[in-house]
Amino acid sequence: MPEERARPAGAEEQIAETHAEEQTERSAAEERAERSAAEERAERSAAEEQTERNAALLADADSVEEACEHELLAERARKSMPPEEQIECMCSAFKVLGEPSRMKILLALMGGELCVYHIAEAVGGNQSNVSHQLRILKDARIVRSRRSGKNILYSVADEHVTAIVLMSRAHAECR
Numbered sequence: 001m002p003e004e005r006a007r008p009a010g011a012e013e014q015i016a017e018t019h020a021e022e023q024t025e026r027s028a029a030e031e032r033a034e035r036s037a038a039e040e041r042a043e044r045s046a047a048e049e050q051t052e053r054n055a056a057l058l059a060d061a062d063s064v065e066e067a068c069e070h071e072l073l074a075e076r077a078r079k080s081m082p083p084e085e086q087i088e089c090m091c092s093a094f095k096v097l098g099e100p101s102r103m104k105i106l107l108a109l110m111g112g113e114l115c116v117y118h119i120a121e122a123v124g125g126n127q128s129n130v131s132h133q134l135r136i137l138k139d140a141r142i143v144r145s146r147r148s149g150k151n152i153l154y155s156v157a158d159e160h161v162t163a164i165v166l167m168s169r170a171h172a173e174c175r
Contacts, residue, residue: 096140097164101125102133106156106165109143113153 082090096102101123108114108122120130134154137143144157156162 093140093142096136096142097168099133101129102137103165103168105130105133105137106142106161107169109154109156110162110165113146113155115151115153119154 081087097106104123104125105119108119114122116127116131116134119134120127123130134143134145138145138154142157142161143154145152145154147153156165
């Protein structure tokens, strides 16, 4: 049996550390290679999808001119798209308008300024709930208020809100 040499103190620990460092380096290199391969696959996939879309567009189109026209229309639509922040603002206005008790309040206010008491009577609700809904409508700048003596009178904020409510009503009636 061959004789084992005595290793200097700490040599085994150094070997273990070196081995661990090598494994860490190999793992990091493998991760980078995997990420690079995944990015390549994603790029290829995106390019293939675009090619498929173009092929489908050409297949659906009667001619190359029609395909170009479709692409121009899509580009025009993309360019006319408002910024994301404005879209979120638009959606929040519709969320506020989308609650039935708030729509009733707006319909009541279409006839002119009203105080909370008169609004509550018109919509068949209690003053507390109507006040809460008015606060939401006011925060969304859909209604405005003004003080008249001891009363606060509410009205539709502007003609845009009036137009939305009227269009919504007309749309619901054309079913």
